[in-house]
Amino acid sequence: MSWPTLDVGVAYVVGAGWDIRMSRELVISPIVEWQHFTLAGDRTYHGKLLNVGLMITWSGHESDLDQLLSEE
Amino acid sequence: MRWLRLIIMAVLFGTMTAPLSAQHECQCGLREVKESDNNPNRRSGIWASLGAGAGVESFNAYDGLGWANGIWGGVVSGKAGLTVGQNLTIGGEGQLWIHEFPQYRRMLGSIMIIGQLYPVARGDSFSRVGQGGLEMTSASTTRRRLLSKLSGMAGALWQA
Numbered sequence: 343m344s345w346p347t348l349d350v351g352v353a354y355v356v357g358a359g360w361d362i363r364m365s366r367e368l369v370i371s372p373i374v375e376w377q378h379f380t381l382a383g384d385r386t387y388h389g390k391l392l393n394v395g396l397m398i399t400w401s402g403h404e405s406d407l408d409q410l411l412s413e414e
Numbered sequence: 415m416r417w418l419r420l421i422i423m424a425v426l427f428g429t430m431t432a433p434l435s436a437q438h439e440c441q442c443g444l445r446e447v448k449e450s451d452n453n454p455n456r457r458s459g460i461w462a463s464l465g466a467g468a469g470v471e472s473f474n475a476y477d478g479l480g481w482a483n484g485i486w487g488g489v490v491s492g493k494a495g496l497t498v499g500q501n502l503t504i505g506g507e508g509q510l511w512i513h514e515f516p517q518y519r520r521m522l523g524s525i526m527i528i529g530q531l532y533p534v535a536r537g538d539s540f541s542r543v544g545q546g547g548l549e550m551t552s553a554s555t556t557r558r559r560l561l562s563k564l565s566g567m568a569g570a571l572w573q574a
Contacts, residue, residue: 347551347552347553348550348551348552349550349551350548350549350550351549351550352545352546352549353524353526353545353546353549354543354544354545354546355524355526355528355542355543355544355546356541356542356543356544357541357542357543358539358540358541358542359539359540359541359542360538360539360540361538361539361540362538363538371540373465373467373542375542377509377524377546379522379524379546379549380549381549381550381551385475386475386476387473387474387475387476388473388474388476389471389472389473389474389522389551390471390472390473390481391469391470391471391472391511391522392469392470392484393467393468393469393489393511394467394468394469395465395466395467395468395469395489395491396465396466396467397463397464397465397491397493398463398464398465399461399462399463400461400462400463401457401458401459401460401461401462401497402458402459402460402461
């Protein structure tokens, strides 16, 4: 029975993108990235994965932390 | 001449009142200059991100056949981290690539430590690098095929 197969290895990724600010805390980023991996299971092989996509990012702010701490 | 006098009066009135209005808007005196005054919070604090897209995967098993043809699949990712500075954010990322074949599903997942480099502190373009601590693939049969295998095994056991 060949289910499931699971190969584990190491990988690295490089990519590039652009932040499009939607609001003070939200950013949408188109991104392109290249991933290369080496897997070792019952066989050893190299793979590559080229991704294109969108990221939506929420980020906090240090000033918010300052306000929170000053209220306490 | 009367028009000329009116224009001169208007100019004088404007030059006298403009500094007054500017003074009204001026917030003079000492005040704390926050980083956000100079930099409208480009990057700061913690951050979390969700991503979706598409990716083409290919592999080389070094069996003399070279690189396999690329296969498109869907990609989802999640990541979170900290802002080190206006030029660098670091974090952890989990990513999953999925392609559904008629008989099985192929998945490629990774967990990585990543860094996003912003060459210009106030800019929006970035490059990112990451090193994966775990990369795994899984080629799973569909539920129907798994059930047929299980029923076949049960039948063989019953006959035995």
